[in-house]
Amino acid sequence: MKKTSKLVIALVSFLLGLLWIFPFYLILTNSFKTPKGIFASVLSLPSPATGDNYVNSFKALDFLRSLGNSLIITVVGVVLIIVFSAMAAYALQRNHSKISGGILMLFVSAMLIPFQTVMIPLTANFGRVHMLNMWGLIFMYIGFQSSLSIFLYQGTIASIPVSMDESAELEGANRLQTFFKIIFPMLTPITTTVGILNIIALWNDYLLPSLVLPQNQYTIPLQMFFFFGQYTKQWHLALAGLALSILPVIIFYAFAQRYIIKGVTDGAVK
Amino acid sequence: MTEISLEHIYKRYPGNDSDSVIDFNLEIADGEFVVFVGPSGCGKSTTLRMIAGLEDITKGDLKMGGKLMNKVHPKDRNIAMVFQNYALYPQMSVFDNMAFGLKIRKMPKADIQKRVNDAAEILGLTEYLQRKPGALSGGQRQRVALGRAIVRDAQLFLLDEPLSNLDAKLRVQMRTEIAQLHQRLATNMIYVTHDQIEAMTMADRIVIMNKGRIQQVGTPDDLYNKPVNKFVAGFMGSPAMNFFDAHLHDGTVSNGKGLSVKVPEGRLKTLLDKGYNDKDLIVGIRPEDIHTEEVALEAMADAVVQADVEVSEFLGTDSMLYSKTGETEFVAQVNARDYHKPGEHVEMAFEMSKAHFFDKDSEAVISN
Numbered sequence: 237m238k239k240t241s242k243l244v245i246a247l248v249s250f251l252l253g254l255l256w257i258f259p260f261y262l263i264l265t266n267s268f269k270t271p272k273g274i275f276a277s278v279l280s281l282p283s284p285a286t287g288d289n290y291v292n293s294f295k296a297l298d299f300l301r302s303l304g305n306s307l308i309i310t311v312v313g314v315v316l317i318i319v320f321s322a323m324a325a326y327a328l329q330r331n332h333s334k335i336s337g338g339i340l341m342l343f344v345s346a347m348l349i350p351f352q353t354v355m356i357p358l359t360a361n362f363g364r365v366h367m368l369n370m371w372g373l374i375f376m377y378i379g380f381q382s383s384l385s386i387f388l389y390q391g392t393i394a395s396i397p398v399s400m401d402e403s404a405e406l407e408g409a410n411r412l413q414t415f416f417k418i419i420f421p422m423l424t425p426i427t428t429t430v431g432i433l434n435i436i437a438l439w440n441d442y443l444l445p446s447l448v449l450p451q452n453q454y455t456i457p458l459q460m461f462f463f464f465g466q467y468t469k470q471w472h473l474a475l476a477g478l479a480l481s482i483l484p485v486i487i488f489y490a491f492a493q494r495y496i497i498k499g500v501t502d503g504a505v506k
Numbered sequence: 507m508t509e510i511s512l513e514h515i516y517k518r519y520p521g522n523d524s525d526s527v528i529d530f531n532l533e534i535a536d537g538e539f540v541v542f543v544g545p546s547g548c549g550k551s552t553t554l555r556m557i558a559g560l561e562d563i564t565k566g567d568l569k570m571g572g573k574l575m576n577k578v579h580p581k582d583r584n585i586a587m588v589f590q591n592y593a594l595y596p597q598m599s600v601f602d603n604m605a606f607g608l609k610i611r612k613m614p615k616a617d618i619q620k621r622v623n624d625a626a627e628i629l630g631l632t633e634y635l636q637r638k639p640g641a642l643s644g645g646q647r648q649r650v651a652l653g654r655a656i657v658r659d660a661q662l663f664l665l666d667e668p669l670s671n672l673d674a675k676l677r678v679q680m681r682t683e684i685a686q687l688h689q690r691l692a693t694n695m696i697y698v699t700h701d702q703i704e705a706m707t708m709a710d711r712i713v714i715m716n717k718g719r720i721q722q723v724g725t726p727d728d729l730y731n732k733p734v735n736k737f738v739a740g741f742m743g744s745p746a747m748n749f750f751d752a753h754l755h756d757g758t759v760s761n762g763k764g765l766s767v768k769v770p771e772g773r774l775k776t777l778l779d780k781g782y783n784d785k786d787l788i789v790g791i792r793p794e795d796i797h798t799e800e801v802a803l804e805a806m807a808d809a810v811v812q813a814d815v816e817v818s819e820f821l822g823t824d825s826m827l828y829s830k831t832g833e834t835e836f837v838a839q840v841n842a843r844d845y846h847k848p849g850e851h852v853e854m855a856f857e858m859s860k861a862h863f864f865d866k867d868s869e870a871v872i873s874n
Contacts (some may be wrong), residue, residue, distance in 0.1 A: 397591055397593065399589040399590070399591055399593040400593050400595070402558075402560050402580075402587075402589070402593070403587065403589060403593035403654075404595075404606070405560070405580050405581060406558060406559075406560075406580050406581060406585060406586070406587050406607075407581070407606055407607030407610055407654075407658070408581040408607055408610040408611050409581075409606075409610050413610060417606075418595055421595075421597040422595075422596060422597060424597075
């Protein structure tokens with residue numbers, strides 16, 4: 237009984253795995269085909285295989301620039317989100333006043349407001365102050381993402397005894413030193429979770445950047461639509477571009493795998 | 507040299523309609539080991555935190571070395587504190603934990619090194635300096651917390667129930683270590699505990715508190731043998747003192763529930779002088795002042811009760827007899843050789859010359 241159920245689970249997992257990996261198979265194989273090859277057979281392996289798509293796609297997309305844009309927006313954005321929301325959560329959690337409770341409620345309830353309801357007035361207002369660029373975008377991200385981040389942080393901070401702060405205070409540390417030397421390092425697990433959630437959100441975001449960014453600051457997801465015109469779709473180049481765009485994520489994952497799994501599971505049980 | 511004085515200190519938390527600490531007055535001499543003891547919620551930790559500066563003082567003056575400290579920032583009070591949960595920084599090594607305060611104060615590196623090493627030496631932590639607190643046992647963590655206080659060379663040590671997270675054996679061991687440490691450093695220490703045994707064993711002086719008020723200040727001997735009221739008498743000592751609501755008539759106290767013993771001449775005179783003849787009062791007698799030996803029964807023939815043992819605990823040198831005479835329950839602590847099984851009928855002598863008498867209404871002592 238036990239053996240058969242294990243077998244069934246293994247089989248289902250295997251099939252699910254196949255299903256998951258299938259799109260990647262499509263992207264990867266077809267990115268090496270000529271346009272003709274793609275239309276001849278989508279599922280078959282590339283013959284003849286050609287790397288030209290990658291070279292052409294790389295050039296056409298101005299890949300390094302869009303990669304740079306994506307990196308700047310994601311790294312600067314996530315770092316600022318982490319720093320600001322951890323500090324805000326610390327202040328809100330440690331300050332037991334009605335006002336801080338109210339502010340926290342405001343942040344939490346802000347999570348319920350759909351992005352689409354604010355996006356038009358937001359971009360209009362940002363346009364008025366000439367901030368429709370990547371710095372304006374980062375600024376918006378800090379606003380949009382800090383609700384969830386503050387919420388996650390304040391739960392963890394609540395579990396850190398106040399005596400930690402008091403001990404540091406008696407030893408002569410000021411508020412900032414207490415936060416950055418004592419509290420923030422203790423938040424590493426949740427920082428990982430917050431970091432990953434935000435990296436995913438910012439790296440993959442399409443809608444907001446499409447409203448805000450000028451063409452020369454396009455991120456990778458925006459740039460991917462370069463090959464999809466109204467009347468033509470250059471699948472061979474688009475797929476090569478997609479494969480390229482996945483690459484940084486895979487490299488990131490390979491390096492950060494240990495922390496991602498830890499961060500995600502930590503977040504799950506806390 | 508630091509004398510600390512607390513003058514008419516009050517604490518009221520915002521939103522509360524009563525004071526948590528009421529009219530707290532205390533002078534602490536230089537180098538003294540003072541223990542605040544009392545049940546939870548009695549205000550002892552609050553008082554300690556006011557001395558540390560972690561809580562504002564609502565009313566009254568806190569002075570150290572003659573200087574008013576009410577508004578001085580905690581970091582400028584030259585105080586080191588050991589917390590109940592140790593408050594060690596988990597991401598830092600033992601060395602860094604102990605050095606943190608010194609680094610913040612920008613002490614030269616060589617001095618830090620020396621101070622931490624010296625403290626580690628005293629506390630037997632030298633080989634653990636590079637470990638993180640997570641890799642230490644409870645007792646070692648406790649030592650690190652003490653070490654962090656020692657390196658600071660503070661004028662006052664505050665210890666907030668530092669031993670309550672340790673197991674019983676370790677607690678006894680650390681108790682001695684802290685006492686030795688105090689002798690070695692000769693700094694003022696204020697130690698908060700709810701454990702009267704810790705208070706008795708470590709203190710130069712004990713401050714016993716209840717419901718925000720100081721009940722009594724004195725040496726362990728004072729508090730044990732000359733309690734000023736029923737609360738102190740009942741709190742100090744384990745097992746606790748036996749109390750009986752009784753009536754004094756004709757030189758005898760009786761409670762109408764089976765207990766009736768004669769009060770010895772000298773004690774009786776005090777009671778009569780204070781006008782307690784034919785009045786209700788509370789009689790307190792410690793378990794060790796109830797005897798079962800033949801000699802005692804003969805010597806105190808007019809204070810012997812017929813008791814039935816209900817539960818008996820054998821403790822090696824002593825045994826505790828939870829007994830009943832009529833409807834009156836009490837505990838007797840007798841020599842282990844006088845062990846009696848539950849259900850046995852035993853004659854017991856109350857050594858009334860050592861009894862304590864309290865007023866029924868005010869519960870203040872009439873005669874010790």
